[in-house]
Amino acid sequence: xxxxxxxxxxxxxxxxxxxxxxxxxxxxxxxxxxxxxxxxxxxxxxxxxxxxxxxxxxxxxxxxxxxxxxxxxxxxxxxxxxxxxxxxxxxxxxxxxxxxxxxxxxxxxxxxxxxxxxxxxxxxxxxxxxxxxxxxxxx
Numbered sequence: 001x002x003x004x005x006x007x008x009x010x011x012x013x014x015x016x017x018x019x020x021x022x023x024x025x026x027x028x029x030x031x032x033x034x035x036x037x038x039x040x041x042x043x044x045x046x047x048x049x050x051x052x053x054x055x056x057x058x059x060x061x062x063x064x065x066x067x068x069x070x071x072x073x074x075x076x077x078x079x080x081x082x083x084x085x086x087x088x089x090x091x092x093x094x095x096x097x098x099x100x101x102x103x104x105x106x107x108x109x110x111x112x113x114x115x116x117x118x119x120x121x122x123x124x125x126x127x128x129x130x131x132x133x134x135x136x137x138x139x
Contacts, residue, residue: 012121017109018035026044026085026087027041038065053082061078061130067116087099090103
């Protein structure tokens with residue numbers, strides 16, 4: 001099973017209300033305008049993520065977000081050309097950019113569990129991205 005893990009911090013301005021994206025950033029600050037950002041000070045490393053993406057055999061990945069006693073998960077299609085060292089964006093659409101880690105996500109920031117979103121305003125967040133149990137897309 002291929003898997004990567006990283007952590008980030010919650011933030012009082014984490015609204016998690018964006019309807020088409022969610023984002024983790026290495027930045028330490030967050031303005032109220034960042035409605036898709038669910039975690040700051042993310043400690044992911046681009047080289048580690050590129051190695052994960054290169055080794056993937058699956059067409060979909062599962063992303064699990066945990067904060068305190070709450071968690072939520074989503075399924076998305078990885079962007080094997082992801083190349084941003086500071087921002088990881090997951091989109092419900094098919095829009096691609098260097099910041100796009102995955103597309104066709106089953107959830108956006110707005111769709112995350114409300115208890116989890118409440119926890120993300122103050123507590124640390126654990127993110128697990130895995131290819132375990134994900135099925136190939138039908139052609």
